[in-house]
Each structure stands twice: as C-alpha cells, then as structure tokens.
Amino acid sequence: SQTIHQWPATLVQPVGSPLSLECTVEGTSNPNLYWYRQAAGRGLQLLFYSVGIGQISSEVPQNLSASRPQDRQFILSSKKLLLSDSGFYLCAWTGDYTEAFFGQGTRLTVV
Amino acid sequence: GENVEQHPSTLSVQEGDSAVIKCTYSDSASNYFPWYKQELGKGPQLIIDIRSNVGEKKDQRIAVTLNKTAKHFSLHITETQPEDSAVYFCAATRRMDSSYKLIFGSGTRLLVRP
Numbered sequence: 001s002q003t004i005h006q007w008p009a010t011l012v013q014p015v016g017s018p019l020s021l022e023c024t025v026e027g028t029s030n031p032n033l034y035w036y037r038q039a040a041g042r043g044l045q046l047l048f049y050s051v052g053i054g055q056i057s058s059e060v061p062q063n064l065s066a067s068r069p070q071d072r073q074f075i076l077s078s079k080k081l082l083l084s085d086s087g088f089y090l091c092a093w094t095g096d097y098t099e100a101f102f103g104q105g106t107r108l109t110v111v
Numbered sequence: 112g113e114n115v116e117q118h119p120s121t122l123s124v125q126e127g128d129s130a131v132i133k134c135t136y137s138d139s140a141s142n143y144f145p146w147y148k149q150e151l152g153k154g155p156q157l158i159i160d161i162r163s164n165v166g167e168k169k170d171q172r173i174a175v176t177l178n179k180t181a182k183h184f185s186l187h188i189t190e191t192q193p194e195d196s197a198v199y200f201c202a203a204t205r206r207m208d209s210s211y212k213l214i215f216g217s218g219t220r221l222l223v224r225p
Contacts (some may be wrong), residue, residue, distance in 0.1 A: 006154075034213070036215075042217065042218070043117075043200065043215050043216060043217035043218045044155070044200060044215040044218075046212065046213070046214065046215075049212065090154050090155070092154075092213075094213075099145060099157055099160065100145070100157070100202075100213050101157075102147075102154030102155050102156070103154050104153055104154050105152070105153065105154050107152070
C-alpha cells in the first residue's frame, strides 16, 4: 500500500534562518506531488506541485522554493524565513486517480 | 483559474441533527469534487468524492450532491455524532497536463454538541 511520510512534525525556527521540510512517498511510482500551507483557522493554499523529477510549478510568489531530487521525494525550502512563513505545511500526492493523500503535516513557527 | 467558495465557515449542530456544507466552483471544466475531513493537528483525509457524471453519491451517513449547471456541490451528514466534529474541506479539480490540481475551499469547522 502507498504511504506518505512528512517530517518533522513540529519546528520552531528564528527569523532569517533556513528551512528544509521533506516529504517522501512509498508504494507508488511517478506520483504527482504537492505542498500546501494552512494558516491558523484558514483553508489550504496550494504552494507548489510537481509532475516529475525536477519539474516544479509555483502557484504563488513567496519566500519559499521546492525541489524534487528523486521521483518520490519532495522538499520545501527557504533561505531566510519570515514571520509570515509560520503555518501548517502539508505534503500530498496523487497518482492516476484524482484522490489526494496527505501527510500528517509540519507545524512551523517562526519566532 | 479555479476558485472554490465554501459556506458556512463554522457550523454547530446538536447530536443527531443533520449538517449541510455547501461549495461553489468557478471553472466549468472541473470534473472531480472530493470532500476531506481534517482532525486537529492532522492532515486531511478523504471522506467522499463525486465525479461530474454523477449527481449524487451516498456512503452511510454521508452524502454529496452535485449540480453542474449551477456549479455547486454539497456535503450532507445525517445523524451527526460528536466524532464528526472536525474541519471539512471541499475541493474541485481538473486535469492540468499530466497533473491533477486540487483547489480547496476555505473549510467549515463543524461542532457536534452532545
């Protein structure tokens, strides 16, 4: 069966520090991968999606970037975090079907 | 691009009553409409979905209806229970090249009072 792993679960980082969140998928090949952000009490905002290795589409201009170095690995990064980057970050994947499977999320607090 | 609006933002019902959450979408090419349930501190999980060639789908206490002409779809939960309390998201998607883009509504916080 397919599983999606996302880590860390929680993270507290100072303003100006770098960020790296990792997501990996098991049990499937060539998944479509997504990063969403959820601000407190808000909906899910699509940040990036990827249809293959090295292929990244950005949905909104921001302080973040994404990379896909391997088929089942998706990384969310920042060189210098801002206070406004705080939120709940969710990785997701879809295959041939349109159902999306989400990771457990990373709660990022920038202080 | 696709825009999905969801109402209400919060909903409080008595245990045993029904709950209805409504969403509208803007892109007439959207063809898949899932609903997700998110419990506190966890990622969303699919609870039911409907495709554009179907008008209604039911799974035990949960049902979803789709009106393509009006571009709206609704989630119906009957005989609500305290464990139904969570945030519910609707979404609409369309195929983009070889990818499916899910655009979510803003969520509805459902509270079921015992």
